[in-house]
Amino acid sequence: MSNLVLNQYRKGSGYKDVVGRLYHFPVRYLNAFAELPSAFVYYEPREGGEQIYFGAGKVLSVYEDTEDVGHAYAEIGNYEQFHVPVDFYSKPGSGTWENAKTMRNSVRRISNDLFESILAAGGVVYSNRSAPEAHESVTESLQRELRSFPEPGKRNPFVLRKIRRILESYERPSAVTNWVKKKRGDSCQICGVRGFLKRDGTRYSEVHHLFHLVNDPPAECLSPEYLVVLCANCHRRMHYADVGTLVGVSKGWKVRVDADEILLVTREAA
Numbered sequence: 001m002s003n004l005v006l007n008q009y010r011k012g013s014g015y016k017d018v019v020g021r022l023y024h025f026p027v028r029y030l031n032a033f034a035e036l037p038s039a040f041v042y043y044e045p046r047e048g049g050e051q052i053y054f055g056a057g058k059v060l061s062v063y064e065d066t067e068d069v070g071h072a073y074a075e076i077g078n079y080e081q082f083h084v085p086v087d088f089y090s091k092p093g094s095g096t097w098e099n100a101k102t103m104r105n106s107v108r109r110i111s112n113d114l115f116e117s118i119l120a121a122g123g124v125v126y127s128n129r130s131a132p133e134a135h136e137s138v139t140e141s142l143q144r145e146l147r148s149f150p151e152p153g154k155r156n157p158f159v160l161r162k163i164r165r166i167l168e169s170y171e172r173p174s175a176v177t178n179w180v181k182k183k184r185g186d187s188c189q190i191c192g193v194r195g196f197l198k199r200d201g202t203r204y205s206e207v208h209h210l211f212h213l214v215n216d217p218p219a220e221c222l223s224p225e226y227l228v229v230l231c232a233n234c235h236r237r238m239h240y241a242d243v244g245t246l247v248g249v250s251k252g253w254k255v256r257v258d259a260d261e262i263l264l265v266t267r268e269a270a
């Protein structure tokens with residue numbers, strides 16, 4: 001796993017960041033995210049900020065920002081704010097934590113030693129979490145986020161748009177979609193076709209979030225119950241064909257697509 005520093009202002013910036021959840025960055029930094037998950041530490045720059053490191057977490061996945069060409073999002077998990085912010089000049093013995101020359105890059109790699117020292121100075125013990133826990137952590141943090149918005153039925157269009165944007169990110173490859181694919185296998189849950197074989201030996205499949213069918217999504221819609229594994233063709237169909245409303249059944253959902261009644265099994269046997 002590589003270690004990164006991400007420049008981030010604690011009170012937002014010109015970018016569409018959400019501290020502890022989403023990092024918005026120019027695509028020229030994409031290479032730094034080649035190896036995922038990556039552990040990162042946030043740094044608030046001097047210009048307009050306090051020159052401190054203030055939190056750490058993991059970058060779980062990266063996806064392009066389709067509304068803003070030339071930019072991308074990094075999905076963040078396991079975020080922890082430092083108990084004590086770490087001043088740039090507070091490195092024991094030698095002054096600054098990083099070399100001033102590298103500071104021009106908003107996203108930069110640092111050594112494992114340096115990474116762990118900064119976290120220790122911030123009062124955070126870094127733990128390498130396994131995949132199932134990472135799944136819990138992403139789900140829980142997004143759920144908390146959703147709950148902080150007004151109740152279903154009382155949300156304004158702006159809040160609904162924001163919720164939908166959060167949920168859209170759920171279809172991108174992440175700890176959650178990997179978990180669902182592992183659990184349900186690589187066959188399409190609508191037509192049963194297995195995905196083609198990829199160069200790495202695994203099968204291709206996509207994950208669809210059923211929130212498209214919910215007008216005012218409840219916080220629970222982040223659970224795997226709302227996710228289905230589909231082939232590329234059936235996935236497009238769910239987005240563009242005539243799709244009815246979701247009807248809950250004991251095993252998952254029933255939904256009409258064109259003239260077909262489809263059963264989607266999304267409740268895993270315990």
Ligand SMILES: [Zn+2]
Nearest residue numbers: 188191231234
């Ligand atoms: Zn299919």
Ligand SMILES: [Zn+2]
Nearest residue numbers: 171207208209
């Ligand atoms: Zn979809």
